[in-house]
Amino acid sequence: MKFLKYLLVFIPISIAAEFMKMDPIWIFIFSSLAIIPLAGLMGEATEEISIYSGPRIGGFLNATFGNATELIISFFALKEGLFDVVKASIAGSVIGNILLVLGASMFFGGLKYKVQKFNKSIVEVSASMLLFAVIGLSIPAIFTHTVNKELLTGKYEWLSIGVALAMFIIYLLGLYFSFYTHKDLYGSEHSDESEPKWSILKSIIILLVCTIVIALESEYLVSSVEPMTESLGLSKFFVGIIIIPIIGNAAEHSTAVLMALKNKMDVAVEIAVGSSLQIILFVAPVLVFVSLLFKPMSIIFNEFEMVALIVSVLIVNRVASDGESNWLEGIQLIAVYVIIAISFLI
Template sequence: MKFLRVLLIFVPISIIAKFFNFNETVIFILAALAIIPLAGLMGEATEAISIYTGPKLGGFINATFGNATELIISFFALKKGLFEVVKSSIAGSVIGNVLLVLGLSILAGGIKHKTQKFNKNIIEVSSSMLLFSVIGLTIPAIFTHTMDINLLNTKYEGLSILVGIIMIVIYILSLIFSFFTHKDIYAIEEIGGNSNHKVEKGWSMWKAIFVLLLATIVIAVESEILVGAVEPMTHALGLSEFFVGIIIIPIIGNAAEHSTAVIMAIKNKMDVALEIAIGSSLQIVLFVAPILIFLSLLFSPMSIIFNEFELVALIASVFIANRVANDGESNWLEGVQLLAVYIIVSAAFFIV
């Protein structure tokens, strides 16, 4: 990910722009460009740490920090009460990973290698878990959208907390499954998007920890700048906070990981590319979403009730992921189809 480090120049530039009160749209763009390479550094640091801690603990670290950038951005959005941005970013991360990242990976790999094969057993486990998790996450929304609101005897927030607890339990059980009871399935590829590509050589344990901590702190600063500019930027450009949350923020938070998936596909490592896309989505649903629900209790409780547009896009996306994983091979046309769906979905969200 060395080519992304050029963007680190935007870290001081964005801070200066904020200090001198530049245009909010400019500040948003500068902060977004600064976050992208910082997320890449965080990924490299967690991978380096996993080399020293071993595959089991390393897998847990990668799973925990894999979506840390988006978690930090969402935390500051929660702090400002931008609940729609937070909820739409959860849905957008899943949709973006399954349609955009997977589509680009399959297209890029398919152009070079025509037909690519991958370990069907590994991907089936992750894609099936993603399907069940997303269905569980969307059931409260389906229920509230189909029931008369006057018949509900509790608040949405209480239901969301219960769902969050269940998701965290499933997440812990999935780690036990992956790293203990059925670790033989993952003998070749470790679970989680950030654990599969080559790490820069020469990183000591302490260097990796220092880079991880420093990147996390700077991302927190940049995230606060980014979130602070969301409302003025959306008003200036005529965008909805909903569109920013479901399309823009997921791309910013996961850009480094997305580029890795495409590179792995070009190298004909489709097992890695698919696990990055599907595994990252799984972490969002089972780990990030529940954590954000619990963090919202520090400010104002947030319900995890998605709107109808998000529901349709989420469920359709995970069904597509399962379809792609069903036959154990992919080609460039499947990538084009996934990208076409993503473009259509993005256009629909843009006009909402």
């Protein structure tokens, strides 16, 4: 995590590049590199605040701010009307977390330890929630792709709002389940015995400053997406489903791998699968609600995004069902992610 802080130098560089009206490709690269350490600092500040607030409030803060970077980037993308990029980034975040992050954690952890174990009960709960979430996205997508479009005129918004509301309610009930009625199931994952490194005031200030600067960098990033994709010949889907999720979650991804190297696969799995749940059940509905302030965004994904999501969830359910992992399972997950990434690139 320490090396990420050296990337903070790209904050002034990206600001200078924007004022100098440099090539959009460079603005995109500089703002991306600036967001990565800011997202890491935001996560660190949230962890520090959670130590002071206790495990229950801390869990809620982690759930709320865990994907704040992607929420901010997506907000500016919504403002620009880049709905395809926003929906692709939602799908890409889920796919990236449960294939690339979990796969990398299993692979690197497996190179050091022959077999790594994790809490099977937690994975089963998370996997069932993830399966529900994908079904929640699949049904309206299949419905709209099969029904006569003329019959659906003006009804996309209401369908999306209804689905988003149902998923958001399930997300809140999931929090209640894990932090109240069944907190014993999670055991040590929700207890915090570590000592704070920062004061509560310092943590709050860092969180606020990072949020403001990420908002600024996100505006630069989003404004450069269209000219950058046109210049390089990339599709917006590839930028949304691969590049933006990696930028927004780089710090979280590295933490999961580090936990696996310390033989803490419980934590690595919770980071990967838990973050995916937050994206589908919390971030996606919030973005649908926020889009009502501009132009309503439907929650209908295209066919390939849905197939990629369904395949990813099914594979993870299969790989994680035995409560054990090894390096070969990690490679398998990474291979599926690479195949999906190449498909979107083409």
